Amino acid sequence: MSTYYAGLFADIGILFLGAMSVYIILATGQLSLGNAGFMGIGAYLASYLTVEWHWPLTAALIVAALAAALIGVIVGFPALRLKGIYLAIATLGFGEMVRSFLLNFDRMGGSGGFHGMKHVSLETIWLWAGGIFVLIVLLERSRLWLEMRAVHDDEIAANLVGLNTTATKVGAFGFGAAVAAVSGGLFAHHYVYIEPANFGFERSIDFVLAVILGGSTVGPGALIGAGLLVLLPEWLRVLADWRLAAFGVLLVLVLLTRRQGILDKPLLNRLTFRGMRA
Amino acid sequence: MTVLALNGVGKRFGGIQALTDVSLAVPEGRIVGVIGPNGAGKTTLFNVITGAYRASTGDVLLAGSDITQWPSHRIMRSGIARTFQNIRLFASMTVWEHLLVAQPRTGGLWRSVLPIGWTDAEARKRAEDALVFFGLERYRNVIARTLPYGIQRKVEMARALTAQPKLLLLDEPVAGMNAEEADDLRALFHRLNERGLSILLIEHDMPFVMSLCHHLYVLNFGVLIGEGTPEVVRNDPVVLDAYLGTEAA
Ligand SMILES: Nc1ncnc2c1ncn2[C@@H]1O[C@H](COP(=O)(O)OP(=O)(O)OP(=O)(O)O)[C@@H](O)[C@H]1O
Ligand SMILES: [Mg+2]
Numbered sequence: 001m002s003t004y005y006a007g008l009f010a011d012i013g014i015l016f017l018g019a020m021s022v023y024i025i026l027a028t029g030q031l032s033l034g035n036a037g038f039m040g041i042g043a044y045l046a047s048y049l050t051v052e053w054h055w056p057l058t059a060a061l062i063v064a065a066l067a068a069a070l071i072g073v074i075v076g077f078p079a080l081r082l083k084g085i086y087l088a089i090a091t092l093g094f095g096e097m098v099r100s101f102l103l104n105f106d107r108m109g110g111s112g113g114f115h116g117m118k119h120v121s122l123e124t125i126w127l128w129a130g131g132i133f134v135l136i137v138l139l140e141r142s143r144l145w146l147e148m149r150a151v152h153d154d155e156i157a158a159n160l161v162g163l164n165t166t167a168t169k170v171g172a173f174g175f176g177a178a179v180a181a182v183s184g185g186l187f188a189h190h191y192v193y194i195e196p197a198n199f200g201f202e203r204s205i206d207f208v209l210a211v212i213l214g215g216s217t218v219g220p221g222a223l224i225g226a227g228l229l230v231l232l233p234e235w236l237r238v239l240a241d242w243r244l245a246a247f248g249v250l251l252v253l254v255l256l257t258r259r260q261g262i263l264d265k266p267l268l269n270r271l272t273f274r275g276m277r278a
Numbered sequence: 279m280t281v282l283a284l285n286g287v288g289k290r291f292g293g294i295q296a297l298t299d300v301s302l303a304v305p306e307g308r309i310v311g312v313i314g315p316n317g318a319g320k321t322t323l324f325n326v327i328t329g330a331y332r333a334s335t336g337d338v339l340l341a342g343s344d345i346t347q348w349p350s351h352r353i354m355r356s357g358i359a360r361t362f363q364n365i366r367l368f369a370s371m372t373v374w375e376h377l378l379v380a381q382p383r384t385g386g387l388w389r390s391v392l393p394i395g396w397t398d399a400e401a402r403k404r405a406e407d408a409l410v411f412f413g414l415e416r417y418r419n420v421i422a423r424t425l426p427y428g429i430q431r432k433v434e435m436a437r438a439l440t441a442q443p444k445l446l447l448l449d450e451p452v453a454g455m456n457a458e459e460a461d462d463l464r465a466l467f468h469r470l471n472e473r474g475l476s477i478l479l480i481e482h483d484m485p486f487v488m489s490l491c492h493h494l495y496v497l498n499f500g501v502l503i504g505e506g507t508p509e510v511v512r513n514d515p516v517v518l519d520a521y522l523g524t525e526a527a
Contacts, residue, residue: 141393146379153368160328161380162354162441
């Protein structure tokens with residue numbers, strides 16, 4: 001594979017992980033615009049562990065994911081009191097908080113960034129992305145996911161059929177944060193250089209965009225969305241300066257015709273022939 | 279034994295006193311009805327019992343435990359299940375999924391993250407039983423919210439039953455149903471009751487209430503104005519004046 005395509009596929013894998021992190025939280029009806037913050041935490045923590053302490057990448061990613069999960073749970077609690085756009089704005093604020101913390105964190109370079117990581121292979125990126133994707137696909141068939149959907153559909157009713165909606169929502173934040181952190185750790189070891197600007201607001205928006213575009217009601221939507229978000233601007237290069245505008249038009253068109261995103265349950269069933277068995 | 283007891287329960291919403299000093303009891307194995315005109319506070323009573331609202335005064339006892347301050351999900355895991363006056367089904371779920379989601383978890387968090395099809399044979403069996411009991415087999419894979427109103431009510435009742443309650447709260451279960459459907463439901467409630475389930479129900483349909491309940495409470499402007507067997511209530515002048523009289527006229 002040419003380095004050009006290898007680079008694109010690495011980007012897709014990293015964005016795919018970020019999109020899944022949003023998807024998990026969205027499954028409980030909460031929109032997070034702050035997942036780049038969790039990604040940044042994962043990137044910096046994993047890099048610190050591999051560069052300064054010479055940890056193997058796998059161990060560093062696991063620890064970064066656990067740390068981010070803990071922070072996700074802590075962020076999840078105040079988020080319980082907020083809904084809809086208020087929650088979105090609050091999580092956005094969290095993301096910006098992380099970024100400005102990193103800017104002032106001189107121990108790891110501050111605004112100058114941090115480097116010294118060893119380059120990670122494309123296979124490793126996709127092993128993580130694929131592994132977490134399989135976990136999510138399995139989870140989507142579980143009791144826990146059903147409970148998450150209940151909270152998404154009607155939180156009050158969920159509570160009144162005996163579900164602990166608090167634990168569900170906070171837990172989703174923790175899990176989503178962990179996945180975002182893995183995305184960040186891999187990003188850091190792919191680009192072998194990170195700076196706070198990598199984990200800004202635009203990155204959080206990219207995650208959300210990938211989910212909304214690809215399909216926000218099924219796990220594989222995140223993959224479709226991440227692929228399109230990386231590849232479309234490349235394919236539209238012929239349009240030169242107009243390519244981002246064309247991309248925007250395409251996005252609006254998709255959402256106008258399919259509010260649930262490109263992939264949804266009926267389409268997925270048809271593609272996997274599950275519809276024929278039923 | 280008393281499954282549920284309310285002692286002097288009051289509920290205030292700003293300027294509205296929705297419930298005042300309400301005391302009632304549901305003995306084990308009984309079907310108890312709550313009747314009263316619109317706005318009497320019947321649904322509010324259910325909301326206080328299930329922790330959706332906090333009682334302003336008084337307390338709620340479930341099998342002897344004071345549950346007044348418990349969070350809803352804990353109350354609903356302690357032997358109470360309910361339906362809603364304005365049906366509350368989950369928009370994205372099929373009938374089958376509704377029958378799984380309210381069941382108590384078996385095997386803790388670990389088992390709950392695995393695909394239901396792999397592990398939870400017991401839960402699937404229970405869902406299957408509820409499906410058959412309410413005659414919902416043909417709607418198994420249909421999104422519940424797209425079904426006719428009467429079927430949706432049955433899905434809600436089935437969902438409540440899969441939580442394995444000792445006490446079932448039904449808020450106007452036959453509203454909007456025709457006589458034949460109401461007769462069907464009455465038979466189902468009798469069968470559930472014979473299996474030992476206690477029921478507390480709110481209903482405007484007088485013939486239905488009178489023929490089903492062992493005991494009735496009458497609520498008017500948030501105050502209990504009468505109680506007794508259906509015969510007693512039917513002939514209570516205070517009740518007739520406040521409520522039944524207007525219906526019978
Ligand atoms: N959340 C609330 N906030 C403010 N007032 C409320 C609330 N819920 C109920 N009420 C008021 O409490 C009173 C009792 O309402 P409730 O719904 O309990 O009556 P109901 O007996 O169930 O009536 P219906 O037969 O019409 O269902 C009404 O005056 C209602 O407006
Ligand atoms: Mg009511």
